[in-house]
Amino acid sequence: MPLSAAQLAHLQTPLTIGNRTFGSRVLQSPLAGITDRSFRRLVRTHAAQSLMYTEMVSASGLHYSRSIPAIMDIDAGETPVGIQLFDCRPDFLVEAARIAVDQGADVIDINMGCPVNKITKNGGGSSLLRDPQTASQIVEAVAKAVSVPVTVKTRLGWNDAEINILEFAQRMQESGAQLLTVHGRTRAQAFEGAARWEWIAQVKEHLQIPVIANGDIFSIDAAIRCLTLTGADGVMCARGSLGAPHLVGHIDHFLRTGERLPEPTNVDRLRRAQEHLHLLFEFKGTLGVRQARKHMGWYVREFPGAAVLRAQLMRIETVAMGDQLLELAISQLLEAEPLLV
Ligand SMILES: Cc1cc2nc3c(=O)[nH]c(=O)nc-3n(C[C@H](O)[C@H](O)[C@H](O)COP(=O)(O)O)c2cc1C
Structure with a gap:
């Protein structure tokens, strides 16, 4: 099923996140160990206006080390770039968000989806899905502390028995999140099985802030299928960009023009x-x-x-x-x- 004319027209308009406007609705996800300056520079050569995210930064790490890690470096002219933070302490996240803004972040993203034990056992990443109160305090505190938009990236829930994305998403919106990216898997799924885009469609129906669909966007066709099914305000590429820094730009170009740029040889x-x-x-x-x-x-x-x-x-x-x-x-x-x- 193709995108409706109304959907396509919407996808061709700029993406407004809080008080900022971005020229593309195709985003590059944060990927730990991958989305450093070198990778982002390559993505940027194909996607001039797409919002890209840094690798996730530990707010506690930042607090205790008192030095700024290189993963928070943003090149001059690289904009728009969001810095992604993880932690469970609102005060540390506020401190980290202020530093991120000084580093040049256009957006602060809070990681509420990472499934890795090392992160969840300390209360960060996807474990915040089980602690909506803390998640809400984090968003409220960070949104109050910085002038740039605060976004949240999360999953469907902890596991199949605890899918709570609809209530959680609503709560994040009420707390001041200005965009929500939903990875259509639970924490228990990690990266296994197909992303369940149908849940993202429901989130989109319930929220007023933009919803970005994430999970299994490996091609232009996948992006179109996902956007058609979810009605989301944009898509975020992740593993699809590995060895393929052109993917974000090619999807963006297709949405704008209907033209498929040739695949790299x-x-x-x-x-x-x-x-x-x-x-x-x-x-x-x-x-x-x-x-x-x-x-x-x-x-x-x-x-x-x-x-x-x-x-x-x-x-x-x-x-x-x-x-x-x-x-x-x-x-x-x-x-x-x-x-x-
Ligand atoms: C190697 C790797 C590193 C990742 N690092 C992060 C990260 O730092 N922050 C984050 O929010 N998600 C991270 N993710 C999750 C992706 O951003 C994305 O949500 C997930 O891979 C689902 O999209 P996909 O099915 O298109 O890959 C990572 C995923 C992979 C495979």
Whole structure:
């Protein structure tokens, strides 16, 4: 079923979040260990106006360390970027949110969806779904403390027996959240099974603030199916962007124009991988090269020799090693398929 004309017209208007307006309704999710400055720079080359989020930042960590972690760095001109915070203490979150605004955040997002034990056992992430009162105090306190919009990203509930997203979403709105992103899975599901977009449709029906749908947006078609089914005000890409920093921009372009930009060829992907490797090294040195390995694996898709190349890239120690492997693979692909550059 295609999007209705009214829905499409709505999706082509800017996204208003509280007192700010953003030019796109396709967002890049926060991804710990992934959405650093290098990754965001690549996403930005395809999606000029999309709101992107940093990796999640621990408000307690920030309070006790008294120094600002590099994951809160935002490049000049990178805007719009939201900084995502997690914790269960309203006072620490207020302190962290003020720092995030000083760092240049356009939006503060509170993580109420992370399923990882290390986070939930301290009362943060998805455990806030079980403690709506604290969640509400957090949103109220942070919204009062900063002038930029405060958004919340959450899940359907703790598990199938405790799906409480409808009440929870309402409460977040009443507390001052100015946008809600709903990942259509429970905490117990982690990342398993299909995202249940039908729940997001219900949330959308009940709220006045914008609702962003998240979960399983791996392609333009998935985004359209999700938007049609949920009536959401936008979509947020997450794992779909791994090795594919163009995804957000391609969905955005399709919504604006109806045109599907050509999918990157294998050669395009390898060139992107090389660029990513160089950026990671520029920002983080040797640590960046180690972090680049997983990205390399995501860029190298199916072509003859891909598995061997992937295994070799997983072991790179230097940029030069990566360059050598990628350049050789690019020249082999060009020789084999000169018309498919
Ligand atoms: C490696 C990884 C890191 C993630 N880090 C964060 C994070 O820092 N903050 C957050 O709100 N969600 C995080 N998520 C969840 C995603 O933002 C998203 O909600 C989830 O992957 C569902 O979307 P998808 O099915 O399209 O991947 C992470 C997911 C993955 C796979």
